Amino acid sequence: MKRFEGKRILITGGTSGMGLAGAKMIVDEGGEVAVTGTSQDHLEEAGAALPSGSLVLRNDASDPQAAKELGAKVKGQMGMIDGVWLNAGFGKFGDNESVDAKMFDGMTNVNVRGPVLQMAELIPVVADGGSVVVTASVSPYLGQPQGAVYAATKGAVTALARSWAADLAGRGIRVNSIAPGPIETNFFDGMGIPDDQVEELTEQIEKQVPLGRFGSADEAAQVALFLLSDQASYVTGSQYVVDGGMTMR
Template structure:
């Protein structure tokens, strides 16, 4: 009889996704991660070791989502949890947000998330858990984040609907809302090194905990939400920001 829960983490090669994969493996879960580049995926799998399976998959492409789900179904049959974590951030003022930035961010953060959930539903166990990785930008404004904020608000906005529609299948949906977190997402955003340094220093100095959030801070929260300890939770949003938005 199967005792290990099988959890899929999209974008599991770095940052929050990697830390969560590492933690779940330590807790005895079977973990599946996805990555957009072979280099990052191979590096992550090497560090994580036994108990993890990786798939090269671009969440912005529906054909690759379909292929991912088919591959996981063949290998694992069904899954117990899905962490919608893959995402990008491109820093740009509202006036300077190009159609290219708009489309790329929307395709990964919302369209990709939307269809990843849709395609995985048929292979999710009853009960099972979907966790959405959002952000405090949904309720606290930050300059140069207009389209990123919109995508995170969009994914949060469907959680209630998903909970209503998926309840008969025993699938629950909850949200993690991280504050500014130490992650490669900033280096990929187009922000200068000085801008990143100043931002991280500002939030470290103004946080009640005296530092920014580390990806490892989020991992136990995810484990709670994919475990049977959270079976009665629906549409809960857990803010993990060290108190910076109090």
């Protein structure tokens, strides 16, 4: 039996990268999906890649009002859903002197406040016995230069996921997080890194990964989908690291 037969899953940040990879897999395994994004190009890409019955929604996690709109749209167009993957987020690196309120608020609003407000609106729409997955990162464990604010936001969502797991256990809703390392998607987009440094950084990162390469979007999505599926029916409050062994060293 296909894992997502008869299941309805929402993926925020699902119009590109890991999210879109996961959405395609869910559809292939018999499920229905709704995905959100902000980039017009990515919205169009997702619309072309997913079946016509899929919901492709423009929704900005940094906008507090957007969380209410998302909850209302999902309930109105899908009814009760079986799972949520809170995947929307971004990273921007910079030295301490470059950190300002705009940079801090930008990442915090999307990476922390966004999922908090989304959960408040979406949990009433998630059926008892459902599942929530949150995308965190290995960054809090690595102590990366120029990555303090990003790491702090991802450490926050790790803590949130564990608290949500305790809060929702009574309804049988499982909450877990994944912590991706370097994944071949738009890894460097939005980080403020000049193009001429990307190749050098890629080589440096690969040397830190025991498997010697970046992971693929499919590889990361497969872990999230395991946690969303009934195969992980006794897993909650956990974090699964998807980093090729990077944090093992």
